[in-house]
Amino acid sequence: MNDTPALPRPPDAARIAITPTLALDPREVQIEFVRASGPGGQNVNKVATAAQLRFDVRGSASLPAAVRARLERLAGGALTADGVLVIDARRYRTQPQNRQDALDRLVALVRRAATPPKPRRATRVPSAVKEQRLEAKRRAARRKQLRGRVRADE
Numbered sequence: 001m002n003d004t005p006a007l008p009r010p011p012d013a014a015r016i017a018i019t020p021t022l023a024l025d026p027r028e029v030q031i032e033f034v035r036a037s038g039p040g041g042q043n044v045n046k047v048a049t050a051a052q053l054r055f056d057v058r059g060s061a062s063l064p065a066a067v068r069a070r071l072e073r074l075a076g077g078a079l080t081a082d083g084v085l086v087i088d089a090r091r092y093r094t095q096p097q098n099r100q101d102a103l104d105r106l107v108a109l110v111r112r113a114a115t116p117p118k119p120r121r122a123t124r125v126p127s128a129v130k131e132q133r134l135e136a137k138r139r140a141a142r143r144k145q146l147r148g149r150v151r152a153d154e
Helices: 041-045 065-078 095-114 127-146
Strands: 016-019 022-024 029-034 050-056 084-089
Touching: 016 095, 022 095, 029 095, 050 095, 065 084, 065 095, 084 095
Parallel strands: none
Antiparallel strands: 016 022, 029 050, 050 084
């Protein structure tokens, strides 16, 4: 048995809440700041205000397997080949606003992935609808038949 004590778990208030039953460990999220393009005048060349959030989807212990699979599908091009979700937030001119924007976008994406898809119920086409479709086809065929050449015997 391992003699090293377990690391204390951060309180739930420090965790990033997704749903009432799902939360992310903030230690799994890395945010770094890079220089942003766009408005800001001379300041844009001096200050790194754009936030780049990285979250290892495949290596996350916080996500159940089903949520992880749906998140990988939903992330699309924001997911790297090794399963890291990268979110660039450069909408605002300040670091705190961009940091919050990146976190909000991560939470929204994981929340969408946490909602299981509604199962599709197989339905049957009513026979009246089938009959209407076939009758419309018959009318169209007759109309086109009437467009043909006129025979001399008529």
